[in-house]
Amino acid sequence: MAFELPSLTYAHAALAERGMSQETLELHHDKHHQAYVTALNGFVEANADLQGKTLEQIITLTYGDDARAPAFNNAGQHWNHIHFWNALSPTGGAMPGKLEAKIVEAFGSVDQFKNAFKAVAVGQFGSGWAWLIQKADGALAVTKTPNGVNPLATGEGTALLGLDVWEHSYYVDFRNRRPDYVTNFLDHLANYEFAEANLA
Numbered sequence: 001m002a003f004e005l006p007s008l009t010y011a012h013a014a015l016a017e018r019g020m021s022q023e024t025l026e027l028h029h030d031k032h033h034q035a036y037v038t039a040l041n042g043f044v045e046a047n048a049d050l051q052g053k054t055l056e057q058i059i060t061l062t063y064g065d066d067a068r069a070p071a072f073n074n075a076g077q078h079w080n081h082i083h084f085w086n087a088l089s090p091t092g093g094a095m096p097g098k099l100e101a102k103i104v105e106a107f108g109s110v111d112q113f114k115n116a117f118k119a120v121a122v123g124q125f126g127s128g129w130a131w132l133i134q135k136a137d138g139a140l141a142v143t144k145t146p147n148g149v150n151p152l153a154t155g156e157g158t159a160l161l162g163l164d165v166w167e168h169s170y171y172v173d174f175r176n177r178r179p180d181y182v183t184n185f186l187d188h189l190a191n192y193e194f195a196e197a198n199l200a
Contacts, residue, residue, distance in 0.1 A: 003040055010090050018184070018188040020088070021172055027168065027172065028168060036077040040071070040075050043070060043071040043075075047071065055078060059153050063149075073148040074148070079150060080150050083150075083162045084162055086191060087195070088191055092192070093188045093189065096193055103140060105140075106140035107140070113132075117163075117186060118179065118182045121144065127166040130142065131143050131144065131150070131159050132160045132161040132162075134158045135156070140160070150162070160195040160199065161190060165178060169181075
């Protein structure tokens with residue numbers, strides 16, 4: 001069965017008052033994400049050993065294999081964007097207690113977490129992602145990945161909250177001001193309830 005673009009759980013205009021315009025969501029979800037899905041389906045159709053595999057299986061099977069980099073890139077980006085749409089919320093920015101306690105334990109305070117997350121998001125050179133992850137020992141950490149790579153591929157930990165820092169995710173609304181985009185995400189758009197639900 002072919003992979004499909006997931007529907008958003010909110011309207012394209014639902015995040016506009018929180019800094020992500022309808023135009024951005026229409027371009028990012030309907031065009032960019034759809035292009036990854038279409039390309040991925042083409043690679044699966046052309047490679048018998050990828051057929052019948054889950055998205056997660058394709059990611060782990062193709063990661064680090066230069067010959068399969070195009071298949072990995074599109075599978076990784078499909079997975080990353082499924083996560084990203086869930087990491088956004090029209091009522092984002094409020095942090096539930098269990099997650100807040102884990103963040104304070106790991107980073108010292110919510111503000112220190114936000115500073116650490118912003119540092120990795122802004123420090124990712126070129127295209128990529130910033131992540132709040134839970135490591136195998138249960139501790140939380142922030143990390144970054146280039147292009148379509150994600151914590152599932154690297155085995156670094158479980159992705160709790162991911163932010164797309166490719167330019168197409170913020171250029172309509174923030175132009176070249178990635179730091180402002182990251183701050184706005186953390187304060188107004190981040191679905192911390194989704195992040196808490198991803199805790200082990």
